Each structure stands twice: as C-alpha cells, then as structure tokens.
Amino acid sequence: MSEKFANPVLVIVDHVGNETEGFTLTEPSKHLLKVARTLTDSDVWALALNPSPQMGALGECGVSKVFVPDLAGRSPRVSAVVAECAIAATEIQPPAPISAILCLSNYRGREVASILGAHFESGAATDVTALAVKDGQLVAHKSVLGGQWETTFTIPRGLPIAAVRPGAGQAPEVKPVATPGVVPLNVRFSSVTDAISVISSEELHAEGPTLTEAAVVVCAGYGTDGDLDAVNDLAEKLGAAVGATRTVCDEGWLPRTAQIGQTGVSVAPKLYISAGVSGAVHHTCGIAGAERIVAIVDDEEAPIVQIADLSIIGDLQEIIPAALAELG
C-alpha cells in the first residue's frame, strides 16, 4: 500500500464561466483533485478563485472544504493574486497544517508555484507528470530534455508545491463529499500584488471547446500540407478542439495557441486523433494525459504509431472524408 500524508492537500482549482451564466469546474482541475486524493489519508481542500464555485462538482471530486477568497475586484489571472490567496488559506485559524499545495502547470500555475515556493522557502516542482509520497516527502516525476528523460525528485524542505501537467497522474474514482464546507477568505493583498492589474481580457477562440478542456482533440500535423479542411470537418463532426504540431504553427497554418507539446500546451482528452503527425517526443510529451490515441499517418514507421491505440495508415485526405461519410 502506498504511503500517504496525514494532513490535507490544498488544490488550487480553475473554473470557466462567469457570474451571469455560472462557473464550471474544469476537467483538468477535477483530475488534479482526484490525484490529490491519492496523496493523503486526510482531506482534500480546494481554493476556488470565483465567488460561486461549482460546489456539487467539487464534492464529487472528494473536496471537503472550499476556500473562497474575496478578490475585491482583483483578477484571478494575476499569479500573485492567486498565490496570496493560497497563502491566506494556509493561515486560517485555528491552524490546520497542509501537507502540500498543488496547482495546474499552465502559464499561471507555474508562476503561482514559484511564488509559493519562494514564500514558504520550500521549493516548487513544475510540469510534473506524476506524484507520490515516500518517507513523508512529496515525490514528483517530470520529463525533461524533450521528453527523452524522466526525472524523479523531491522537495525535502518545508511545504512542497507542485504544478502538475493537465491530465497527468493517476486519478482513481473518489468517495464524493455530499456538502463541502465553504470558508470565506479575507486576504490582505500586498502592494506588490496590486502593482499588476488586468486591463482587459478577451477570448480569442470563442468557437468550439478549449484545447486544454476538450474531451476530443484533432491534431493537424505537417502531413496536412496546410490543407486543414478535412481536420476541421472531423473536429466539427466530433465536437472536438483543433490542435497542431509546432511545424504547423511555424508555417502559420494555425495560431501558436494551437501548439501541443513541449513548447506548447499539454492536453488530456478522452480521445486524441492526429492527422499527418509523425510523433516526435517534443510533441507527444504534450499528449501524455490522453486516454486514447488514434493516429492517421501515411508512414507505418512513424513514432506516433508506437504509442497509438489505433493507427490508420494512409493518406489523411482520403481517410478522413471516408470516416466522415461513415459517421453520416
């Protein structure tokens, strides 16, 4: 039986939505809460960054306590705001020692983790792909050097902080909590935090699901030769988000925000379908969280074939229309 912490693990969770239409806990956050459950015999707590967290979904993920800070108009997109909320959650009275703080390893999460690591004079691991507890310490795994090496390390001092890649780590079924407690947080934000404010933010891809949230991702590779009609048609049919390899973004066929991989985003869909992708490690390290991988590629020796659950060898411009015809 694997070792666990005796104290709660705090998870910084993300929601999408707004106050008018309501907030929805993101799939990567749900996954991370279940990963947290594997690390402690005690409670899993969540820090939510909106005034109306999705309590039902948090309870289903085994969360017993939800910290809800009053941001007083500040944006949760500012990493320092989020970090100071997490610090405030660790200072509630009476004190409740926390074993570890987890967040998602995205652009904001990596910054949040570093600020927290510096504040607690402990350490922060980012881009983590798996977590465990050994000898009372958090053990983190991460792939480095373009995914060619897997490293295992620990934070031996103070409160460990880990930013975990979306969808990474084992997430077993958890025992739901019927009614998680809500703890309002009054945070004394520092002047450093208030030195940054968000002037505006607009969603660039309002159509279709977000790449990192989507249950199905169709990824365009260089083999599309810039003709993305088939990929877009398949994505539309499946309600999927469209991703890309770096070469596709380098060519300007899709925006850089679509890039999946080491220098792009990580995705963790239930189904990832690649079209004309060779499967370089720089790319496949970004799909480690995918449940099922289907590769459409004309080269049976391509590395993607080695990791795919199903490979369809041939011309994507013939295979995808044929598949769409089957789907009706």
Ligand SMILES: Cc1cc2nc3c(=O)[nH]c(=O)nc-3n(C[C@H](O)[C@H](O)[C@H](O)COP(=O)(O)OP(=O)(O)OC[C@H]3O[C@@H](n4cnc5c(N)ncnc54)[C@H](O)[C@@H]3O)c2cc1C
């Ligand atoms: C430091 C570093 C970081 C990097 N970061 C990233 C990253 O974040 N993300 C990323 O994706 N890459 C990244 N790369 C680049 C990566 O190494 C690969 O070059 C890139 O992923 C290859 O993209 P691709 O599979 O689209 O193209 P290719 O490797 O050219 O593969 C195209 C594939 O399509 C097949 N094909 C051609 N025509 C057809 C057709 N008609 N039908 C079906 N199949 C066809 C070909 O046989 C081939 O297998 C990085 C590289 C470095 C050095």
